[in-house]
Structures are given as C-alpha cells and as structure tokens.
Amino acid sequence: MDEAAVSIESAKAEAPPPAPSSRIAYRHRLPTRLWHWLNALTVFVMLMSGLMIFNAHPHLYWGQYGANFDHPWLSFSGRPVPGWATIPSTYNLAAARRWHLAFAWLLVVPLILFLVTSLLNRHAQRDLKPTRNEVRPSHIWHDIREHARLRFPTGDAALRYNVLQKFSYVAVIFVLLPLMVLTGLAMSPSMDAAWPWLLDLFGGRQSARSIHFICAMAILAFIIVHLVMVALAGPINEIGSMITGRFRVPPDRAKS
Amino acid sequence: MISRRKFIAAGASASGFLLGGCDRLNNSSEFRGLLRSAEKLTMNTQRLVTPRDALAREYDEAELSPIFRSNGTRMPEGDDYARHLKENFTNWRLVVDGLVAWPLSIPLQTLRSIPHRVQITRHDCVEGWSAIGKWHGLELSRILDAARLSTRAKYIVFHCADRFGDKPYYESIDLVDAFHPQTIIAWGMNGHLLTVPHGAPLRLRVERQLGYKHAKYVQRIEAVDSLANVYGGKGGYWEDNVDYEWYAGI
Numbered sequence A: 001m002d003e004a005a006v007s008i009e010s011a012k013a014e015a016p017p018p019a020p021s022s023r024i025a026y027r028h029r030l031p032t033r034l035w036h037w038l039n040a041l042t043v044f045v046m047l048m049s050g051l052m053i054f055n056a057h058p059h060l061y062w063g064q065y066g067a068n069f070d071h072p073w074l075s076f077s078g079r080p081v082p083g084w085a086t087i088p089s090t091y092n093l094a095a096a097r098r099w100h101l102a103f104a105w106l107l108v109v110p111l112i113l114f115l116v117t118s119l120l121n122r123h124a125q126r127d128l129k130p131t132r133n134e135v136r137p138s139h140i141w142h143d144i145r146e147h148a149r150l151r152f153p154t155g156d157a158a159l160r161y162n163v164l165q166k167f168s169y170v171a172v173i174f175v176l177l178p179l180m181v182l183t184g185l186a187m188s189p190s191m192d193a194a195w196p197w198l199l200d201l202f203g204g205r206q207s208a209r210s211i212h213f214i215c216a217m218a219i220l221a222f223i224i225v226h227l228v229m230v231a232l233a234g235p236i237n238e239i240g241s242m243i244t245g246r247f248r249v250p251p252d253r254a255k256s
Numbered sequence B: 001m002i003s004r005r006k007f008i009a010a011g012a013s014a015s016g017f018l019l020g021g022c023d024r025l026n027n028s029s030e031f032r033g034l035l036r037s038a039e040k041l042t043m044n045t046q047r048l049v050t051p052r053d054a055l056a057r058e059y060d061e062a063e064l065s066p067i068f069r070s071n072g073t074r075m076p077e078g079d080d081y082a083r084h085l086k087e088n089f090t091n092w093r094l095v096v097d098g099l100v101a102w103p104l105s106i107p108l109q110t111l112r113s114i115p116h117r118v119q120i121t122r123h124d125c126v127e128g129w130s131a132i133g134k135w136h137g138l139e140l141s142r143i144l145d146a147a148r149l150s151t152r153a154k155y156i157v158f159h160c161a162d163r164f165g166d167k168p169y170y171e172s173i174d175l176v177d178a179f180h181p182q183t184i185i186a187w188g189m190n191g192h193l194l195t196v197p198h199g200a201p202l203r204l205r206v207e208r209q210l211g212y213k214h215a216k217y218v219q220r221i222e223a224v225d226s227l228a229n230v231y232g233g234k235g236g237y238w239e240d241n242v243d244y245e246w247y248a249g250i
Helices: A003-012 A030-056 A093-120 A123-128 A137-148 A155-159 A163-186 A189-194 A197-202 A205-233 A235-244 B002-027 B029-049 B079-086 B108-113 B140-146 B237-242
Strands: A024-026 A246-248 B093-098 B104-107 B117-124 B130-139 B155-164 B167-174 B184-189 B203-205 B218-224
Touching: A030 A093, A030 A205, A030 A235, A030 B002, A093 A123, A093 A163, A093 B002, A093 B029, A093 B237, A123 A163, A137 A163, A163 A189, A163 A197, A163 A205, A189 A197, A189 B029, A197 A205, A205 A235, A205 B002, A235 A246, A235 B002, B002 B029, B079 B155, B093 B108, B093 B140, B104 B108, B104 B140, B108 B184, B130 B140, B140 B184, B140 B218, B167 B237
Parallel strands: B093 B218
Antiparallel strands: A024 A246, B093 B104, B117 B130, B130 B184, B155 B167, B155 B218, B184 B203
C-alpha cells in the first residue's frame, strides 16, 4: 500500500539513480488501477447513453421548471447528438435510460468506495493534494509552460503527480463526479421527495439538469485532454503502468 | 512515434468495436435482462431512503409554469370519447373494481362535489422537461377505502379512454404510491376543469414518479394481485411497448 510513498521517500534520500532505461517504479496501487479501468468503461457508457437521453429534449433551462414554452439557455433542434456518440446508436430513449440507470450504480458505488478508501489510506492527502509550494502562481505558471512545450516531468518528478494533474484529478474525483451523482439524483422525483435539499442545493430540477450536462461536458473535456497527454507522454509506458502499476521512469533531463 | 500512432489507431478501432458491441449487447435479451435488474435495485434503494409518506415538493402560485405543455395523447380518438366530450362529460363515470369488496361506479359530478385536495407540484417528463401545475382532485386512498380494497390487492391499474394505435393506454402503481397522500384522481388544473390535452375529465397524479405514469382520461380503476395478466403484463402501455421502466421514480 505504501510502495509509492516509499519510492518517493527513497528519492528524497538521494539514492543513486539506477541505470535510466531499466528503472521501474511502482506508481499506481491496485484500488486506483481497478477504479480507473472500471471508470474507463462506465464513464463512456454514462456519457453516450446520457447524450441519447439529451436527444429526447435537447433544451436546457435554469430554475424549477422548464419545457418547450419556457426560455432555454441552450437549445438544439432535432436530435443533435449523432448516432456514433450515443448508446444505442439509433434513437431509443427507453434503452438509453436502461443503460444509464444501470451503469449509474457502477459509477456511484465504486466512487464512494474510492473516496472513502483514498481519504482513509491518505492517498488523497499524500498524492492528490497540492503542496503549499505547488500552488504558488509562479510554480503553476512554470508547469503550464512546461506542458505547452510538451516537456513532461522526468526522473523522480515523473513518479508524482504534477500540480496540473493534481488540480484536474481533484476536480474530477472530488467535484465533478460527486456533482454528476447529486444532480442526477436531483432529477429524480422520488429522491426530491426523500431529500428535498437536493432541489435547494441546485436551485431546482431544471438547474440540476443543466449542471448535470455542464459537468458531463467537463468530464468529456478532461477525458480528451487526458488521452492526448497519455499519447504524448508515451502511451505504452503510461497505459502499462495503469495496468500493472509499474512505471518505467524517464531518465532525468539535464537541468537547464 | 510509432507507438503513439499505434495508440491512436488502436483507440479508434477499439471505440468502433465497442460502439458496435453496445448495439449488439442492446439487442441481446440476456444483457437487457441484466440492465433491467437495476430497476429493481433502484426502486428498492429509493424506497429504503424515502419515508412512505415523504411529500413531493409543493410550490407557490408564483412558480406555476406560464404554459403547461401537454404530451402523449392530446385528443383521444373514437366515438365514445367524442360523445362524452360533447356531453361535457356529464355521463362519465369512474369504475372501481377488481379485488375490492364493494365495486363502485362513481359519477363524475359526485367526485367533483366532495372535498378535495389542491396541490401545486412539478411534472417531470421522462424526456427531461418539467412543468409546474396546480391540481385539484380526490385522494386515491379515499376511493380505495370506499371500495374496501381486498388484502390480496397488490397493484392498482388505471384503464384509460385513449389508445395508441390499436392499444389502449393504461398504467399501474403499487399500494405504496396508491395510498400516498399526494396521489389523487385529478379533475381540475390551475383553477379550472381539466382540458382535453391534460386528460379531461379525470387523470392520475402520482407525484413521486415521471409523467408517463400519470394516466389521463381514466375510466376504470382495477385492483389486481399481479400485473402479469393485464394487457402486455408489464404494467403499462409504455412498459409493454417500448420497455420504459415500470418504476419511474428516476
């Protein structure tokens, strides 16, 4: 459980680095890997079945109510989402709801387990929480510049999440995914009776539906950036480490 | 670079495979059965966290939808309904039968003349939109009590005057929802009698479920112990014909 921490500790102790090409470090623990691949499936099913549900009424509103005669803040005509982006691929609200509401369980139960586990085993505090040093504007700006130049961390720095990764992972795990679940529940007439605070929290069912959509698009944007980064950073090593946990550490670049 | 290109190509073909796979899975009855089992899980979980009489939110007059759109049938076909409409529904009766000790046939005028409940609630369509309306009607529990519901009854079926193609519309709920204080047989909306697009002269309001459960043009209420022998056996027109969930709490 603490192997990742150990490798970072040994790095701090300035242990002589082994031959660059052969140095393998344990980077992702089992709960992270399992949850990652389950989500890789679940999030795609949720997005694509959700887009089919959106096709049924592609208009979004703010407030308690909202229908065809009310003012939408976002509106499309016809069935705007093409078949290659929906489950199923031809219009079928009933089937999309079956997929969405079944896979929602695969999203929410492991999400709760992961949140609890990673807070208890301090994965969140140790690996995901940005340090005081990392949140300095100069550091963040430096990381943005390095990313823009496609200069990714090497050596021991590659074993830690950089601050941009931390921000995006924290945003997805602790903000976007919980918001998806809560706004999803706020759209349930039954849950609104059980937990009326859901309506107050989001300012009404149609506001919750809008936030549900916005968060879904934010998660989609995260996935796109995430996949691009994996492709740029070396897909075999990156994907391999998410399967086996073991990561081939890129040799230290000469300090400039 | 090769690995990057391979990664993108592999990703593209994998997603193509998955997409085709999703449609194939969707056509497999075993997989659909698996998906369908989640409905029971959702229903049981929601029932677990929802007190039996937890009320759907009731709103203020100021929050009413300016225009409450209608959906589904807007004008039932057939001579019978046309005649009732022409007669201003004076001869419309609500039949209550099935597993009851005292079958009833209640004239519409009687239903409208007894003290009733008024509630301003939100109607949530399965498609995603919501509209807030004010409903006037009699609690279903009082009707069922008057008919002396049998202890064998498990579901209440609502038979409607409208048809989709050759199939009559119907819906059903269980006793938890049937005896919920906000479950009413409504005859009025927003301070006037129900209009035809909204289900004149009688419709069901079952406020903790989605719109398609709120049967319009209700003619007959039947108490049954199983839904298996009612029409397609799945408890409602949409449930039988397009596989909507019977439990529409989410």
